[in-house]
Amino acid sequence: MLAAAHRVRGFVRDTALCDRPFASLWLAKAYVVPVGMYGCQVWGSGFLREGDVFIDNLQTLHLNFLKGTLGVKRSAPNWAALRECAHESLQFYWLRAAIRFYNGLL
Numbered sequence: 001m002l003a004a005a006h007r008v009r010g011f012v013r014d015t016a017l018c019d020r021p022f023a024s025l026w027l028a029k030a031y032v033v034p035v036g037m038y039g040c041q042v043w044g045s046g047f048l049r050e051g052d053v054f055i056d057n058l059q060t061l062h063l064n065f066l067k068g069t070l071g072v073k074r075s076a077p078n079w080a081a082l083r084e085c086a087h088e089s090l091q092f093y094w095l096r097a098a099i100r101f102y103n104g105l106l
Helices: 002-014 021-036 040-047 057-070 078-084 090-105
Strands: none
Touching (some): 021 057
16 A cells, blocks of 8 residues: 555656645545555454554555645644545445445355
8 A cells, every 4th residue: 555655646746736636635545545455355354343443554554645645744633634635534445345245245
């Protein structure tokens, strides 16, 4: 996921999209989030406990990317950064993928 985030950030820098944070956020949602979800139906189930939303390292990298794109301090509230960028926590995506996997098994 870190490599995908660096590629997106490099692409944004190379194509002069720095003044358009919406494009950077869209690219992150389209390319970085799916990379962070690879195989999450199996390994992500350990992070689906209530209250453990921001515990995982991938979620921390995701939030650092979003906060860097917004240009806010790292101490800014996590939920505010997610809502401002119209992103969900990775735990939401993992739960949805696990439910789809389970329904596919049935």
